[in-house]
């Protein structure tokens with residue numbers, strides 16, 4: 001793997017005649033899930049910058065071609081990033097008909113279900129038994145854990161650039177409610193529930209009513225939502241003291257509680273649809 005990393009770094013800086021061969025080996029490893037844009041070391045998530053460089057190499061050397069499509073629709077994209085071939089039967093993956101796209105370099109684990117339409121972008125990693133619901137996006141390099149439900153209309157943002165930036169991380173057994181948005185390298189720890197409509201970005205402070213603290217991005221440490229938090233969309237009064245802003249409030253996600261039996265009951269995943 002070290003050798004692949006070194007060759008990707010070299011081709012990214014200065015593509016040679018061997019760039020396509022290196023890229024094909026790289027994209028094969030992403031498709032298999034043997035390399036990832038970020039990985040967990042102990043409890044810390046670490047970005048694999050060379051993997052992100054490999055993704056950019058594909059854009060650099062790819063040539064726009066007509067993508068395979070059924071008339072009358074026409075699609076054009078880089079020849080390095082067609083929709084990918086999936087080992088669906090071996091791994092019990094379902095991509096339900098109706099306009100979803102799984103791009104080359106996206107990894108899907110066993111028993112993943114993709115409801116239409118959904119888009120899973122390059123270097124996204126979707127682990128076993130996860131459901132990606134209709135109108136959902138799993139952006140480039142996003143890392144989604146096991147038994148996660150990315151609900152209808154939820155958007156998991158992609159992070160390719162800046163090159164060292166952490167992608168969005170959704171750990172195991174998280175429920176991302178309908179119409180949520182998780183962007184800019186936010187880490188959502190295991191078991192958390194994001195109520196419908198919750199938006200998290202690197203600039204969003206999150207108020208925890210239970211621990212009585214505020215979570216926010218600090219320096220190069222991304223915004224992190226603690227394990228088993230139940231986060232709902234809320235608001236807070238503007239803190240500046242002037243007559244113009246009086247009465248105005250800002251959107252603020254609020255941790256109202258930590259997961260309990262009631263939360264488990266309302267968020268239980270239905271086995272039979274998986």
Ligand SMILES: CC(C)(COP(=O)(O)OP(=O)(O)OC[C@H]1O[C@@H](n2cnc3c(N)ncnc32)[C@H](O)[C@@H]1OP(=O)(O)O)[C@@H](O)C(=O)NCCC(=O)NCCS
Pocket residue numbers: 133151152176177178179193194195196230231232233256257260262263264266267
């Ligand atoms: C978060 C959620 C799971 C409820 O969890 P819960 O553990 O049952 O929460 P509770 O009912 O105990 O509520 C705890 C507090 O949060 C508030 N709350 C709960 N859900 C809320 C929401 N969505 N928005 C704002 N406040 C909410 C409750 O009013 C309560 O506050 P209060 O005691 O001051 O009244 C549920 O609201 C939700 O969003 N589910 C996801 C739905 C969805 O997107 N499904 C996807 C299908 S595709």
